[in-house]
Amino acid sequence: MTIAAVRTHRLSAPLHTPFVxxxxxxxxxxxxxxxxxxxxxxxxxxxxxxxxxxxGASVAGSEACVRELIGPAVTGRDADDLVARCTEVQRVVVGNEAAKAAVDVALHDLAARRLGVPLVRLLGGTALRVPTDVTLAAGEAVDLAAAARQRRAEGFGVLKLKVGTDAAGDLERVRAVRSAVGNGVRIRLDANQGWTPREAVRVIRGVEDAGLDVELVEQPVARWDLDGLAWVSDRVDVPILADESVFGVRDLVEVIRRRAADMVNVKLAKCGGLHPARTLLDLAAAHGLGTVVGSMMESQVGIGAAASLVGAYGTTAVADLDAAWWLAWSPVRGGLRYEGATVVLPDAPGLGISSVTEVKMQAHS
Known part of the structure; x- marks a missing residue:
């Protein structure tokens, strides 16, 4: 069955709480x-x-890439020849991982729909329920503590605390959150490249010395500073999770070669879709690295695909797939839903999405 058209839809949806x-x-x-x-x-x-x-991806840039390069490359081709189509997506343009991911996932979703199975089944799994953490946006200690208590009350057992905006105050922020939720909740930190290597070691050692029981620290230093990332990893006991430092396979190979991190966060919009994401997960597992599957701020479309990947392949730590939970309303009809700290995938063909909401949307063929 041939691909008849590739269309793009621009979406803008509000969050119920600012994401910082x-x-x-x-x-x-x-x-x-x-x-x-x-x-x-x-x-x-x-x-x-x-x-x-x-x-670095923008809506306009991704749309131009899809409409001018990737879309024409797959239009008229066999939709059922999934590996070949996904390979074409990766080869037709340099970079533009977000655009590649969108087409790659759409091809997988279409293949699953044509077979009448959920996307997770197409990927080789059966799990329709995927646990997730929830993010605590960067802020002051008192506000973070209040947010942590609320998230715990809502059923979340893994909290990802955004730090890195102020190294001098980050230890107090972690202390406030731990005090607010007690010992029954896991806490992970994400500095989003916000620390220098020395700041990272100072803060993480402070967390360790205070017995605050942090599960992992994500991307403590600048994405390009693999020497700094390795330097931090060598000097702390808490596992270090590489995120922005790893987009594709070559990045992960270099992290492994340098022993720069203990874990890797695989995101579809960074690596280019489900096809390369599976390679990253297999490569990490082969070299003994821990894994997390995460996302950018995305709708139920992207989160559904990432959750399907976790449902099929699994990860060594709880997934980071709360992005669609932040939406004030859903820009799509159908798809996943949240039950407390669980992403619930629909038992329906593909991603189970029936349409994209027309509100604040422009469509192009």
Whole structure:
């Protein structure tokens, strides 16, 4: 069955709470949803989130890439020849991982729909329930403590605390959150490249000496500073999770070669989709690295694909897939839902998405 059209939809949806990290502050999700349509009129969906400060991807840039290069490369080709189509997606353009991810996921979603199975089944798994952490946006200690208590009351057992905006005050922030939730909740830290290597070691050792029981520390230093990342990893006991330092396979190979981190966070919008994401997970496992699957600020489209990957492949630590939970309303019909700290995938073909909401959306063929 041939691919008849590749369409793009621009989405803007508000968050119920501002999302603040060491890199940015946002109150909306700005994203591009890609729709791949076969000759029978079936549609598969994928997503390219706009994240200027992390991937450099924009809605306009991803849309141009899909419309001018990736879309024409797959239109008219066999939708059922999934590996070949995904390989073409990766080869047709340099970079543009978010655009590649959107088309890659849409092709997978369409293939699962054509077979009448959930995407997780197409990927080789059966789990429709995937636990997730929830993020505590960067802020002052008292506000973080209040947010932590609320998230715990809502059923979340793993809290990801955004730090890195102020190294001098970060230990107190961690202390406040631990005091607020007690010992029954896991806490992980994400500095989003906000510390220098020396600051990272100072803060992490302070956390260790205070007995605050932090599960892991994500991307403590600048993404390009692999020597600094390795220097930190060598000097602390808490596992270090590489995020922005690893986009694709070559990045992960270098992290492994330098022993720069203990774990890797795999994100579809960083690596280019489900096809390369599976390679990253296999490579990490082969070299004894821990794994997390995370996301950018995305809708149910991107989170559904990432959760399906976790449902099929698993990870060594709880996934980081709360992004769609932050949305004030859903920009899509159908798809996943949240039950407390669990992403619940629909027992329906593909991602289970029936349409993209027309509100604040522009469609192009």
């Amino acid at each position: 990290t060491a890199l940015r502050r946002t109150t909306t999700v700005e994203t591009l949803v890609v729709e791949v349509v076969d000759a029978d009129g079936r549609s598969g969906y994928g997503e390219a989130p706009q994240v200027w400060q992390v991937t």
